Amino acid sequence: MSAPEDRPELGIAVVGHSFMGAVHSHAWRTVDHVGRPRFRTRRRVLAGRDAGRAAAAAAQFGWDEGVGDWRALLERDDVHVVDILTPGDSHAEIAIAALEAGKHVICEKPLAKTVEEAERMTAAAEAAAARGVRSMVAFNYRQVPAVGLARQLVAAGRLGTVRQVRAVYLQDWIVDEEFPLTWRLQADRAGAGSLGDIGSHIIDAAQFITGQRLVSVSGTTETFVKQRPLPAAEAGVGTGLSATASTEMGEVTVDDAAVFFGRGDGGALMTFEATRMALGRKNGMKIEVNGSAGSVAFDFESMNELWFYDGTVPAPENGFRRIFATEPEHPGVANWWPAGHGLGYDHPFVHELQEFLSAIADGRDPAPSFAEGLQVQRVLEAVQRSADNDSVRTPV
Amino acid sequence: MSAPEDRPELGIAVVGHSFMGAVHSHAWRTVDHVGRPRFRTRRRVLAGRDAGRAAAAAAQFGWDEGVGDWRALLERDDVHVVDILTPGDSHAEIAIAALEAGKHVICEKPLAKTVEEAERMTAAAEAAAARGVRSMVAFNYRQVPAVGLARQLVAAGRLGTVRQVRAVYLQDWIVDEEFPLTWRLQADRAGAGSLGDIGSHIIDAAQFITGQRLVSVSGTTETFVKQRPLPAAEAGVGTGLSATASTEMGEVTVDDAAVFFGRGDGGALMTFEATRMALGRKNGMKIEVNGSAGSVAFDFESMNELWFYDGTVPAPENGFRRIFATEPEHPGVANWWPAGHGLGYDHPFVHELQEFLSAIADGRDPAPSFAEGLQVQRVLEAVQRSADNDSVRTPV
Amino acid sequence: MSAPEDRPELGIAVVGHSFMGAVHSHAWRTVDHVGRPRFRTRRRVLAGRDAGRAAAAAAQFGWDEGVGDWRALLERDDVHVVDILTPGDSHAEIAIAALEAGKHVICEKPLAKTVEEAERMTAAAEAAAARGVRSMVAFNYRQVPAVGLARQLVAAGRLGTVRQVRAVYLQDWIVDEEFPLTWRLQADRAGAGSLGDIGSHIIDAAQFITGQRLVSVSGTTETFVKQRPLPAAEAGVGTGLSATASTEMGEVTVDDAAVFFGRGDGGALMTFEATRMALGRKNGMKIEVNGSAGSVAFDFESMNELWFYDGTVPAPENGFRRIFATEPEHPGVANWWPAGHGLGYDHPFVHELQEFLSAIADGRDPAPSFAEGLQVQRVLEAVQRSADNDSVRTPV
Amino acid sequence: MSAPEDRPELGIAVVGHSFMGAVHSHAWRTVDHVGRPRFRTRRRVLAGRDAGRAAAAAAQFGWDEGVGDWRALLERDDVHVVDILTPGDSHAEIAIAALEAGKHVICEKPLAKTVEEAERMTAAAEAAAARGVRSMVAFNYRQVPAVGLARQLVAAGRLGTVRQVRAVYLQDWIVDEEFPLTWRLQADRAGAGSLGDIGSHIIDAAQFITGQRLVSVSGTTETFVKQRPLPAAEAGVGTGLSATASTEMGEVTVDDAAVFFGRGDGGALMTFEATRMALGRKNGMKIEVNGSAGSVAFDFESMNELWFYDGTVPAPENGFRRIFATEPEHPGVANWWPAGHGLGYDHPFVHELQEFLSAIADGRDPAPSFAEGLQVQRVLEAVQRSADNDSVRTPV
Missing domain, CATH: 3.40.50.720 (NAD(P)-binding Rossmann-like Domain)
Known part of the structure; x- marks a missing residue:
């Protein structure tokens, strides 16, 4: 039946x-x-x-x-x-x-x-x-339940006024100087290096969680390895970031690392670092937000956890608490597994499609919209302009 | 096409x-x-x-x-x-x-x-x-890449002689005395309580990782909450462990917690605890193995990590290392995502089916076989006999 | 002046x-x-x-x-x-x-x-x-601020009824089979092995934190390395556990590891393990207590932290919180350094002397008294009797 | 005798x-x-x-x-x-x-x-x-054994070429807007705010560990709370950072937070943040160094640990290892306690005096010298100049 x-x-x-x-x-x-x-x-x-x-x-x-x-x-x-x-x-x-x-x-x-x-x-x-x-x-990281919870806590005023954000995205897959010059390392294909590829994620996450948009930035970028072998011809169906090198060399035209800081339109001071050279960090997308009443911290390498410090708890029994964001009340979790049975990298992509389909059904724009994507692009571009101009403060 | x-x-x-x-x-x-x-x-x-x-x-x-x-x-x-x-x-x-x-x-x-x-x-x-x-x-936990890696390290002799195992499985979903008497709390339906439900997992994991089988055990069990409300009639399609209570009470006929220790056939001293009353622990399936040359430790709440202490590294620069078991070489990982992009609770079930299908294709028995399941059942029964007999050492 | x-x-x-x-x-x-x-x-x-x-x-x-x-x-x-x-x-x-x-x-x-x-x-x-x-x-570990805080939380009812305790004391300083037969490995000098030396600490800590006394135990012990070199003649002033081996061998007359479980007089189910063979664990004195309303967890390797799960916090924002036990309100801390400036192994010994001197001044018995030390001794002896008698449940 | x-x-x-x-x-x-x-x-x-x-x-x-x-x-x-x-x-x-x-x-x-x-x-x-x-x-943090070990690993080439440093010093003791205007918040007494007080520590630590000196910086500072109550008259002998407020208000003349990045003379890209407004972080002095062959990470809140990633270990068994820096071979440790018996905030001050006394006896200058202190001062001043000048890159 x-x-x-x-x-x-x-x-x-x-x-x-x-x-x-x-x-x-x-x-x-x-x-x-x-x-x-x-x-x-x-x-x-x-x-x-x-x-x-x-x-x-x-x-x-x-x-x-x-x-x-x-x-x-x-x-x-x-x-x-x-x-x-x-x-x-x-x-x-x-x-x-x-x-x-x-x-x-x-x-x-x-x-x-x-x-x-x-x-x-x-x-x-x-x-x-x-x-x-x-x-x-x-922007799939928005859809991680712990990240959604962070945004909810800020939106509910549990952090008070957001004053500081520190966000890093640390990878290490191109530390090896023999790693080949794949499309992600070519400016004309990828548009940008770690700044665009992974920096865009933490810009979006910081703005998503805090509700503040960056209004000015100062930054710098670096390409530690200037030349790399060209990749061997592609073959088969790959699912990862790995690649095979040929013997010919080419110039790396994107950054290996980018660092910048900026101000949010709500007054927050935010710092950012995106790098593919942080040896030992595999997918270390980390963000911490400090407000006048509380703080949250997240690390994608432990993606089911949100650390929350509720400043209203008396000091002698207060501390960052490790919320295992697998409760049915957490964003996206209700239809998955029982509490404690964590999700992986791919589950937030399902949440993303759920949002997309819901928005179509509702007749509304899904979030994040292209307009939000454009605003992130403007931040990226402002960082690049600052980097090209002695890191001087540059409006977004 | x-x-x-x-x-x-x-x-x-x-x-x-x-x-x-x-x-x-x-x-x-x-x-x-x-x-x-x-x-x-x-x-x-x-x-x-x-x-x-x-x-x-x-x-x-x-x-x-x-x-x-x-x-x-x-x-x-x-x-x-x-x-x-x-x-x-x-x-x-x-x-x-x-x-x-x-x-x-x-x-x-x-x-x-x-x-x-x-x-x-x-x-x-x-x-x-x-x-x-x-x-x-x-036994799905065998299929967690970090658990498979632990077994590989033992099998390769990296731990030397395995001397000690400590395994716990900590949950808290029945701490609330009003949680209803679902089938998992009824001996005639479930067979056993936390001992059978989650204790069986850590028995299998300990034996799987170490290659040693338990030959004798001493244990005890406890039912902290003796009566619970009967569940309301089931409805709909549920995916979790949650349930709704009725107003009628019934007797809990399974244990809430079981603890035991035993000896492996290779001489290891092993301790076990299975409980659904460890408030705050959602799915804390943890196992540590100490050998003469190394140790490994695993906690399902951080399921993508295996902690490995390699005793051959000189002391001043040695320590447990957090292996992020998301490299393509790790058991089951190769066809998933790049390093650092962790898996969730469900992915090991895919690995389980891969093993099942491979074994059918190979014309061999998949692992673990029913015979292995029977041996775990014998351990469970020996623990229960010991518990019923003043915890006296009981052969498996 | x-x-x-x-x-x-x-x-x-x-x-x-x-x-x-x-x-x-x-x-x-x-x-x-x-x-x-x-x-x-x-x-x-x-x-x-x-x-x-x-x-x-x-x-x-x-x-x-x-x-x-x-x-x-x-x-x-x-x-x-x-x-x-x-x-x-x-x-x-x-x-x-x-x-x-x-x-x-x-x-x-x-x-x-x-x-x-x-x-x-x-x-x-x-x-x-x-x-x-x-x-x-x-019993110096009582004097660790985080341990004192754990006791305070239990005493204040914040954990509700204490149902389970799991305590381990993991060291590894005799894993090496060439480590010599110092007095701590001789029954006639030390009285007991890891059971007495470090097992006594976790028995005391468990009873101190919970306020429950063990009334029965079941246990076993093991000596993995049966023979060791005799120590070279002692010389100088040493501050540690290290020693130098001679070429003559002697029989180890104490246990390397002991495991046991028991019941507290308040109904708690408690598990214990003391071992000097847990390779990679240097001074891993860990204890977790689960009650009907909360849980606490402590690990001496992070001695300034107490992890507290307050079951009254709503699930979606609950989690173990890492209390950095360096606030002036924490036991023993007020006269040391500002919050976040942690203490070390030796500071609790100062607290111990403070208690000792205060008790003399007050004309009262300090805690723990010899009577408490005697009760721990009785537990140790009951564990040994159980171990000698097929681990059968043995009253303290 | x-x-x-x-x-x-x-x-x-x-x-x-x-x-x-x-x-x-x-x-x-x-x-x-x-x-x-x-x-x-x-x-x-x-x-x-x-x-x-x-x-x-x-x-x-x-x-x-x-x-x-x-x-x-x-x-x-x-x-x-x-x-x-x-x-x-x-x-x-x-x-x-x-x-x-x-x-x-x-x-x-x-x-x-x-x-x-x-x-x-x-x-x-x-x-x-x-x-x-x-x-x-x-600069007491140099004397933390784990920090000294980090420097040794860099100096021994174990990290290869140092490419990136990220250092933060996070405190929260002035988050409360009612916290009084003590001397540390007055520019004419303290010279600088968090930048000078705690920023100086991480500048020194970064340069000490890497052996690279900052040659240019870009930064910004922020005073989130502009006015605070004046402190009540001082009394007694205090050991901490706490203070009592009066009812009169005064202007805060130092920064609450400072962020900056810069380049080392060996090419490293370094980021820094010093803040007293990171709610929940008590003394979070953290530094991570990534090189072409390895990485180290340190957090003073777990001051006895150094995390080391040795890039020469094969990927499937590699990971950051938690070195418990309490072995006798670790800098400063030999005369303290056995491995695993950690030190506290005060012990490195003893190491500092040991260095000072040794240098006097040796007839050499102790490290760090006033010249090194001057160089840190120059970095602080360059950050302030950059901050006063739209964060433009400023030579040290």
Whole structure:
């Protein structure tokens, strides 16, 4: 016996099939079964740059078919959503075309290579929204339950006035000077280095949690390893960040590390560091927020925990408390496992799709919108301008 | 374009649809897309005790259909695997019938309510194996990459002679005296209390990691809360351990906590504690192993970490090192995410299915076998006998 | 200009000058200057077994003189306090003689080699108390601020009914099979092995924190390394546990590890493990207490922290909180440093002397008394009897 | 019997008797008994601003006498060492006078209120050194064994090329807006706020560990609370940072928080934050150093631990290792307690005095010298200039 199904169905397409392709595909396979989204979804098509490899990836990741050109998606009536997972240099073109073709769009971060592109994307998103077509930029760390809880505590006034934020994103996957020059290390493909790739995450997280937007920044960047071997030709379906080196060398055109500080529009003093050279730190996205009444601290390497210091507790029995953010009341958790049975890297991507589908059903814009993605892009650009100008304070 | 598919397909059935139903369904939905198992799998049917609720659960969790009686599975040619997720009192009947019907069986732990049942199940499994029909008991914690790494380190001699093990499994979900008397608190349904439910996990983990089997034990059990409200009638599809109380009271017939120690056949001294009354500990399955040359420590609340002390490192620069068990070389990880992007509670269930499918393809018994489940059952029973006999040392 | 001093002075003598001699001497040098004890103290004399080495130790540790025989102290009018730091086999003789000579006595733990000795010491202490002469057994871990805070929380009802205790004391200094057979490994000198030496600490701590006394126990012990080299002749003034091996071998007559569980007189189920073979654990004295309303956890390797779970906090924002036990309100802290400026291993010894001096001034018995030391001795003996009798439950 | 004593004796004087007076006095009382310094020391005189309070403090802290004017020390033949613990505005005057009077000087940090003062002090120190008179600035965190170990690992090449440093010093003792305007919050007394008080510590620690000196910085500062109650009149002998408020208000003239980044002369990118507003962080002096071959991390709230990531260990078994820096081989530890028996806030002050006394005996300058203190002062001043100039990169 089968239960009747009367929810409308959305046909989904993804563009891209490496690391993010694997993660988003897992999320699309899962989202139907966690809670009850208001749409059923069907994984119609995976687009790549090569038809054969796209077909293999589609089979691997559970899509009906693979195609070698994302433009093919625009014509199809059975595709209602385009999920963009490509390097940053193609976001603007794909997203704008998809929105104009009436497809809802979810796009990986950072939104674009440049502020100018992000502005065009945002304009396209706003035009599309007027026609009921939705768009979202995929800052997945917002969807970590512990991060959502942090935002709730700030919003509820539990931290008082937010005065300080310190956020770092520490990775180490390019410490080895022989690690090859993949697209993430090429300015013309990725747009930016660690600043754009992972710095954008902590900018968004800091603004998301505190509700404050950065209004000025001072920063600097560094490329410790100036030359790297070019990568060997790509092959197969990869799910990670690893790569194989060839013997030819090329110039690294993005930063290895970026540091900056700035002020929020609510007066908070915020510090940031994004680096892929912090040996031993694998995915150390950490953020601490101090307010006049409380503090919170988060480290993605222990992603199910939020540390909360409630300043109203008497000093002799106060301390940071380790909230295991796996209770049903925590954002996104209710439809998963019992308390204490933690989530992993991929679960927040399901929450992201839940938000996306809910917003479509509600007829509202999902969060974060392209406009929010644009604002992050403006921060990135201001940091770069500051870095190019002796770190002088630069308005966003 | 679609890639050609020539792997044979197995039809899967699950029996049960509460907490374990949700988790196993997620794993079955996922296993096809993580690496390339040698079978494709199709989620044919979910069996419950009520046809309507089974149909709803099937729709929710992604099965083709739901049925109200597991016996219906035995006849079906399109079902090759039966995955048993029911309370312990029905494991023996279902598993033996399924094996006799030629279905491969994976059965939740603890294997059975009694040693006698487990012996019959093991006999059935061995008879079935002779016909190429496979069976496995689902000790999921073995499949946590950090736990698998611990076993690898012991097996490679990195710990030297294993001398001590301390294992605890700490939960707190029945601390509230008003928590109702669900099936897990009824001896005739669950077979045992915390000793069987979670004690079985740490017995298996200790033996798995060390390669030593317990040969004698001394223990005691305690029921701190002797009476609880009966549960309100069940409704809907739940994924957790929570429940609603009625106003009628009933007697708790299982233990709230069990503690015991014992000796391994390799001479190790091992201590165990299983409790659902450790307020603040949500799923604190922790194990530490000390050998003559090294130590490892694991805590499921930080499930992506294995702490390893390598005694060969000079003292002034030695210390427990926090291995983030998310490297591609770690057991089960290669097909997931990049290093540092941790897994959650559910991913090891995928690894479990990978082992199950590989063993079927290889024509070998998966691990852990019913025989291993039986041995754990014998330990549980020896602990209970010791507890009933002034904690005197009792052979397994 | 000097401030006038009108507090009475006590002359102090210590017996013993190895590890505990160094620590107690530091505490005696310090106690006058932390807060304002009601007695001034003068470090009169250090007694050893060899006059020359005692004189060297006295000079090193800051005593007026050194003597080669503790009996010399009994006659001296300028000695009011005898602090006994010798191996356990001489505690009874020295303590009883000192008490009979009218000296206040503080004696290292465990109180004695046997229950019979401890009984005689307690009788002597009680007779002395009737004459205003005080005695104390030196369970220093009670004096750790975080441990004192744990007791306060239990006493204030913040944990509700205490249901479970798990206490371990993990060291690794004899893992190396070539570590020599020092007095601590000889039953006739030390009385007991890890059970007596460090097991006594966690028994006392568990009873101190919970206010419950153990009434029955089941245990076992193990000597993993049966033979060790005899130590080379002692030389110089040592402050630690290290030693040099000779080439001759001897039999180890104490346990390397002991594990046991038991019941408190308030119904708590308690587990214990004492071992010197937990490779990588240097001084891992850890205790966790779970009650119906809260839990606390402590680890001496992070001795300034108490972890407290207050069950009355709503679940979504609850978690173990790390109380940094360095606030002025915490037991013993007020006269030390500002919050966050942690204490070390030696500071609780100062607190111990503060309690000792306060009790003398108050005309009351200090805590813990010899009677408490005797009760711990009875627990140790019951564990040993249980271990000798197939771990059967044995009344204390 | 007393051991003969033939070491020369130094007469010691301290100037100041609040928090640092308590800590240094404890260290001076202790240093004679930890190892065997080449000088005996006698605690001759404590100088304050009020003779009566100085006498009381002298009695409390164990000095022969107290005097109301530090100038009295200069004439005394029995004073060989002057230890300066006063607010920063008097360092220069006292230190220069003492050096000119032929006294060895140890001076609390930051060295002075201004670079100009620090330059005069350094000139005086260098002139004095030519006459065999020694001087030292008291950066106590250098003396933490874990910090010393970090430096050793860098110096031994275990981290390879140091590329990044992130250092924060987080306190929260002035979060409360009613906390009074003590001297540490007054620019004319303290010289600087958190930047000078605690920022100076992390600048020194970063340079000490890495061996690199900051050559340029960009920074900003913030005073979140602009007005505070004036303190009530001081009374008694205090050992901490606490204070009592009056009803009158005054303007806060120092920063509450300072953030900056900079470059080391070896190319490292370093970030710094000093704040007294990080609610819940009591004394969170944390530093992490990433090199091409390894990383270290330290947090003073767990001061006995150094976390070391050795990049040469194969990835699948690598991780940050928690070195418990209590082994006899660790800097400063050998004369304290056995491994695992941790030190506290005060012990490094003893190490500092050991270095000071050793240097006097050796006829060399102790480390850190006044010249090093001057260089830190120059960094502080460059940060302030950058902060006053839109955070523009400013050479040191």
